[in-house]
Amino acid sequence: MVTTRIPLEDLPLAALAAVERQTGPVVRTETVSQGFNSEIATRVFTDSGSCFVKGLRADHKRAWTQRREAEVNPFLRGIAPGLLWQVDEAGWVLLGFENLEGRHADYSAGSPDLPKVAGLLRRLGEVACPEVELRQAEQRLEAYAARPSDLEHFAGRSLLHTDLNDHNVIVDDSAYLVDWAWATRGAAWLDAAYWVVWLMAAGRHEPESAERWARTVPAWSVAPADGITAFAQATANVWEEIAGDNPDDWTARMLDAARHWATFRKSA
Template sequence: MFEDLPRPVVAALERRSGRVIRSEAVGQGLNSEIAARVFTESGSFFVKGLRADHKWVRTQHREAEVNPFLCGIAPRLHWKIEESGWVLLGFEIISGHHANYSPDSPDLPKVVDLLSRLGEIEIPAVELRRAEQRLAAYVTVPTDLEYFSGTSLLHTDLNDHNVIVGDKAYLVDWAWATSGAEWLDAAYWVVWLIAAGNHEPESAEYWASKIPAWRRAPAEGITAFARATENVWEEIAGDDPDEWTARLRHAARCWSAFRLQS
């Protein structure tokens, strides 16, 4: 909880943003031990943070490094604080709602526009994970990894909760920013459309096809990615998945079967 942060950490925040008036917890997960809306004398911020010795703290630094290149794509980072064993990031708060991925949702064209604009961004000169490395353990044919290699900036987690929709759509949580083939974010989106929006694979691919990078993707590469993604979610789900991971595993299985039958 934000209220449990050491006083020197809060003091460092207040030196940048003014006295803290109140905070509202948003939630926490692998990518943030602290996630809160923080209201100060100078404005409001979305604050996320990890302990400096947390195994995922590199994701905080990566997110801070890529943010300057994401104007109009992601909320702007106002500051980064490293103090008393904590790393905090303070972002602008974007007004809007989590994306609705259902087949008739008016949010879908805005997500298409978002991913199309992301595809136009030149990859920044910062240290990123590589898609072929992240998927190396999940391909059935080692040469399939060649399809995933590339020099485009990718988000890789198109969870509907990571897409905020207002006048346009924004992508939040860039902890796993990756370099890879330009079409991969559209492919990641397909799985989430099936899982979170009740799309059939054909409908999900229809929306992905509106993104220019998808239309340039090799069909064999898309099929290889679908197979690898199924293996990813089989591993995550294990023998006793919760409802969320079971839904993603089912979506990945459906898409992989569709690709293999096409």
């Protein structure tokens, strides 16, 4: 479900004051249009620097994702922008992160960003999953797997991002993953598998090309073929539900990519 975006200036005065105690007086702001998980998503500029602020109302049903993102951030140095501060004030949960100066990744075939994203997933694969409360991959996919036995393929002890949307990858000389709202514990190869669908949807890759990039991530080599096929079908089922009867263009593109991959896996 898409969350309505509001400007930082629309926060209660007490919440704005709490932010400025962290940042100093705000000179200007830039509301970010991309992303679906936060009501506040704003670049904040002061005389001494900048940061990125995201937040949700404390009574929002997904407010727990803000707190979870804060918990995993210390383990993601060099992979995600660092968490600078957090505020819980006037009914809002707000997080302040380093403001990355890069751009969104280009997933198109032949893009120079693709090796950077592959390197990012390799670095993530080296991170030990922290002992914090996380959703389990097999739990999240339980309603979408074709068979209950498929869920065994998705279980594991690795820290996963699970939303490899090109807008969640910021690139400059390197690449960084933002928006850890859906951090999950599961099989090490799953983020490479999530990337396959996004490569097909955002970069117009065919399944063979997308899977070639997935194979550059070491964890993919331990993924069972049956597990990949089961994941592809579960992902198609996820997007069937999201799309409903009248999907917008973006959702329809994701559904088409997921269906295409699932069909390819069944015939491979």
